[in-house]
Amino acid sequence: MFDINSYHKANSVDEAIALLSQNPDAIPMAGGTDILVRLHGHNKKFSHLVDIHNVIELQNVTIENDGTIVIGSGMTFTGLAHSSVIRENIPVLNEGGSSVGGPQVRNVATVGGNICNGAPSGDSASPLLVLNATVELKGPDGVRHLPLYEFYQGPGQVDRKDGEIMTCLRIAPGDYKGWSAYYYKYAMREAMDIATIGCAAACKVENGKIAGLRLGFTVAGPTPLRCWRTEEKASGMGANEELLDMVENSVLSDLRPRDSWRAAKDFREQIIKTLAKRVLREALKRNTEME
Numbered sequence: 001m002f003d004i005n006s007y008h009k010a011n012s013v014d015e016a017i018a019l020l021s022q023n024p025d026a027i028p029m030a031g032g033t034d035i036l037v038r039l040h041g042h043n044k045k046f047s048h049l050v051d052i053h054n055v056i057e058l059q060n061v062t063i064e065n066d067g068t069i070v071i072g073s074g075m076t077f078t079g080l081a082h083s084s085v086i087r088e089n090i091p092v093l094n095e096g097g098s099s100v101g102g103p104q105v106r107n108v109a110t111v112g113g114n115i116c117n118g119a120p121s122g123d124s125a126s127p128l129l130v131l132n133a134t135v136e137l138k139g140p141d142g143v144r145h146l147p148l149y150e151f152y153q154g155p156g157q158v159d160r161k162d163g164e165i166m167t168c169l170r171i172a173p174g175d176y177k178g179w180s181a182y183y184y185k186y187a188m189r190e191a192m193d194i195a196t197i198g199c200a201a202a203c204k205v206e207n208g209k210i211a212g213l214r215l216g217f218t219v220a221g222p223t224p225l226r227c228w229r230t231e232e233k234a235s236g237m238g239a240n241e242e243l244l245d246m247v248e249n250s251v252l253s254d255l256r257p258r259d260s261w262r263a264a265k266d267f268r269e270q271i272i273k274t275l276a277k278r279v280l281r282e283a284l285k286r287n288t289e290m291e
């Protein structure tokens, strides 16, 4: 059924890197929920595999002494939903994760695979973008860190060099403490479906004014995107209706939605404007509740 040309199983990150280096055509396979669909479609790019599904060191969520949250790339979405670190500190990631597929998919699909597949629709992408997550990659030349928004390079393309494994995602304490956030996935069906548009907002309010605002969208461009211009305009504004109107009117200047069989561009634009306002309103409400 599957045209698998070579298969190697790794038991550690170092072994996976060595196997990838020895097999230059091979790619890492975590949960396999994307890869097996591609193989089913006879896509040869996915036919040499290094299986990292059993690499335990990738399957942890921890908090370092300075408050940095470290999410192993091999964490499944079900695992994230059970993590008290995620639930108590960055529940917005579970709002994204719990909307991935159905329970069977979430039991094996990993957050690392959801990011490394480079899909513009990945449900963990916009929550992680508004948490300012950085990506950690380990390969034959050592360890690299880069912001998630730089990791995305185009549809289905990420900055993973030959032989590299994404080991974890890191979220600094200043990027979640005092912030509140919310994610909403607009899809055509309430049951299992890929997002038509996904939107996450994170905000920090001090003395009624915006001390920080971040907006992240999926399926609104060739990669998951942050809304840099709108975020900058919001800085220092009151946390009020004027802010929400500004965001609604500005957000399209940051994004590049397009027509697809799933939805027309002008329909997507309408959803983007509506979601920007609604999702930010909910994030602001949560911030007020925190004060």
Ligand SMILES: Cc1cc2nc3c(=O)[nH]c(=O)nc-3n(C[C@H](O)[C@H](O)[C@H](O)COP(=O)(O)OP(=O)(O)OC[C@H]3O[C@@H](n4cnc5c(N)ncnc54)[C@H](O)[C@@H]3O)c2cc1C
Binding pocket: 027, 028, 029, 030, 031, 032, 033, 034, 035, 036, 037, 052, 073, 074, 099, 100, 101, 102, 105, 108, 109, 110, 111, 112, 113, 114, 115, 116, 117, 121, 122, 123, 124, 160, 164, 165, 166, 167, 192, 193, 194, 195
């Ligand atoms: C029925 C079904 C429904 C789905 N619904 C959704 C949905 O609603 N929302 C959504 O976002 N996605 C959905 N998906 C897509 C998929 O389940 C997710 O993208 C999932 O998170 C991929 O993770 P994985 O571990 O299975 O990745 P894999 O299939 O193992 O790998 C995906 C890609 O990432 C690379 N990769 C994986 N781990 C690493 C790593 N640690 N380092 C470097 N590269 C790595 C692989 O080489 C491959 O290119 C669905 C899939 C199916 C089959």
